[in-house]
Amino acid sequence: MAKWGFDLLFQGQNLSRLLEGLTLALYISAIAVVLSLVLGIILGIAQVKGHPLIRTIMRGYVHFIQIMPQLVLLFIAYFGLRAFAINLSPEMASIIVFTMWGTGEMSDLVRGAIVSMDHHQYESGLALGMSSRQVYIHVVIPQIAKRLIPLSMNLITRMIKTTSLLLMIGVVDIIKVSQQIIETNRLASPNGAFGIYLVVFMLYFISCYPISILARYLEKKWRI
Amino acid sequence: MRVDVILEYLPLYLKAALLSAGIGLSSIVLAILIGMIASMILYYRIPFLKRIISFYVEVSRNTPLMIQLFFIYYGLPKIGIATSPLVCGIVGLSFLGGGYMCESIRGGLESISESQVESAMALGMNKKQTMRYVILPQALRASLSGLVANMIFMLKETSVLSAVSLMDLMFTAKDLIGLYYKTTEALFLLVVFYLLILTPVILLGHLAERRLTYGKMGV
Numbered sequence: 213m214a215k216w217g218f219d220l221l222f223q224g225q226n227l228s229r230l231l232e233g234l235t236l237a238l239y240i241s242a243i244a245v246v247l248s249l250v251l252g253i254i255l256g257i258a259q260v261k262g263h264p265l266i267r268t269i270m271r272g273y274v275h276f277i278q279i280m281p282q283l284v285l286l287f288i289a290y291f292g293l294r295a296f297a298i299n300l301s302p303e304m305a306s307i308i309v310f311t312m313w314g315t316g317e318m319s320d321l322v323r324g325a326i327v328s329m330d331h332h333q334y335e336s337g338l339a340l341g342m343s344s345r346q347v348y349i350h351v352v353i354p355q356i357a358k359r360l361i362p363l364s365m366n367l368i369t370r371m372i373k374t375t376s377l378l379l380m381i382g383v384v385d386i387i388k389v390s391q392q393i394i395e396t397n398r399l400a401s402p403n404g405a406f407g408i409y410l411v412v413f414m415l416y417f418i419s420c421y422p423i424s425i426l427a428r429y430l431e432k433k434w435r436i
Numbered sequence: 437m438r439v440d441v442i443l444e445y446l447p448l449y450l451k452a453a454l455l456s457a458g459i460g461l462s463s464i465v466l467a468i469l470i471g472m473i474a475s476m477i478l479y480y481r482i483p484f485l486k487r488i489i490s491f492y493v494e495v496s497r498n499t500p501l502m503i504q505l506f507f508i509y510y511g512l513p514k515i516g517i518a519t520s521p522l523v524c525g526i527v528g529l530s531f532l533g534g535g536y537m538c539e540s541i542r543g544g545l546e547s548i549s550e551s552q553v554e555s556a557m558a559l560g561m562n563k564k565q566t567m568r569y570v571i572l573p574q575a576l577r578a579s580l581s582g583l584v585a586n587m588i589f590m591l592k593e594t595s596v597l598s599a600v601s602l603m604d605l606m607f608t609a610k611d612l613i614g615l616y617y618k619t620t621e622a623l624f625l626l627v628v629f630y631l632l633i634l635t636p637v638i639l640l641g642h643l644a645e646r647r648l649t650y651g652k653m654g655v
Contacts, residue, residue, distance in 0.1 A: 216514070216515070217514070279588075279592075279630070279631065279634050279635075279638070280592075280627065280630060281592040281593070281594075281595035281630060282592075282595075283595040283596065283606055284595060284606070284626055284627065284630055287606070287609060287610070287613075287623060287626065288623055288627075291613050291619050291622075291623065292619060292620070292623050294619065295617075295619035295620055369498065373498075373499070373500040374500065375500075376500035376501075376502035376503055377500075377502060377596065379502070379599075380598075380599070380606070380610075387502065387503070387506060390506075394510075402514075403514035403515075404514075405510040405511050405513075405514050406511040406512070406514035406515055408511075409503070409506050409507040409510060409511035410507060410511060412503055412506075412507075413499055413503050413504070413507050416498070416499045416500060416503055417494075417495060417498050417499050420498040420499070421494060421498045424494075424497070424498055
């Protein structure tokens with residue numbers, strides 16, 4: 213055990229520092245998730261009901277966001293804005309990019325869910341004497357929500373996984389902390405990289421796996 | 437943005453793009469192979485192996501490529517498994533993609549109804565023939581859109597490879613920004629080259645989908 217570097221975890225504050233790095237990543241993705249859920253729902257509805265011009269612009273935006281690797285988006289926000297003398301902290305840049313990315317993806321999910329709703333559901337509701345508002349509250353929104361919740365949970369796990377890229381623009385995240393721990397103990401524990409990176413691996417897995425399981429369970433339960 | 441700067445760095449980017457695309461494509465081929473084998477094991481419920489495969493699928497899908505690469509590149513040499521950056525990149529990306537491909541193909545396999553398998557057996561086909569002529573062609577057609585989405589996802593993930601010191605597009609861009617402050621040109625070329633890599637795959641995906649769903653039996 214000792215020679216694989218697991219002992220490093222229990223030296224000093226190494227474990228709590230690693231967890232701090234992970235917490236920062238989870239914190240950034242949590243802010244971005246909340247913002248992109250709200251914005252994504254609004255823009256998703258706008259993609260279906262909005263002015264044709266808005267729809268075209270939104271389609272272009274969604275396509276661009278979906279095509280570009282997230283790391284490229286991070287580079288554009290961090291280094292690109294810097295060239296125009298807008299200096300964002302790496303954390304701020306990543307929250308902005310994650311929100312823009314999440315909003316694009318989320319709005320596409322919302323659009324898909326709305327479009328996939330059969331129109332006759334709406335008409336049947338009206339035929340039963342419901343008002344338009346009642347149809348939305350009791351028929352349309354519950355079904356859309358059931359379709360959206362598992363999908364947006366998958367988006368959350370993707371965001372958590374993408375936080376691993378933050379290292380590349382200089383956020384002191386869990387990987388950076390691991391590198392520091394491994395470097396500091398290079399002499400005492402030359403094989404530390406194995407243990408530490410395995411732990412990081414597991415920490416990411418532990419963060420994402422429960423959400424994936426829940427998403428899959430809900431998807432199965434709510435299958436329409 | 438200056439055109440002469442862009443022209444000057446074009447060859448550098450071209451080289452990097454070839455590396456990214458090359459690693460991406462070879463990993464896609466490997467990942468589809470892994471996905472095929474893994475999904476067969478899950479489909480036939482081969483005892484013991486199926487547990488390993490479902491564990492693998494969960495791990496590959498619930499951890500980021502960055503960490504997988506770091507573990508392979510910096511962690512594994514400590515227990516005697518050393519790899520070159522190139523091998524590490526391909527192994528990591530295939531490990532990640534294999535899990536996703538497996539899920540897509542398995543979805544396709546499971547969408548084929550039991551009655552088809554029974555009909556094939558009634559016609560005297562054995563298990564292998566049933567898979568080869570009845571299940572697989574339909575399953576692959578059903579999972580095509582998922583497979584294409586995974587290919588695009590994997591090509592996008594190649595952006596992470598610079599973490600194991602491969603001189604890919606991100607590495608080149610970061611170099612130009614860090615050393616020469618050619619930020620706008622570097623980022624512009626970066627976006628253009630990723631569009632160049634990804635657009636053909638997206639278009640081919642649309643084309644293949646249209647061709648393969650042509651003449652599909654009523655569902």
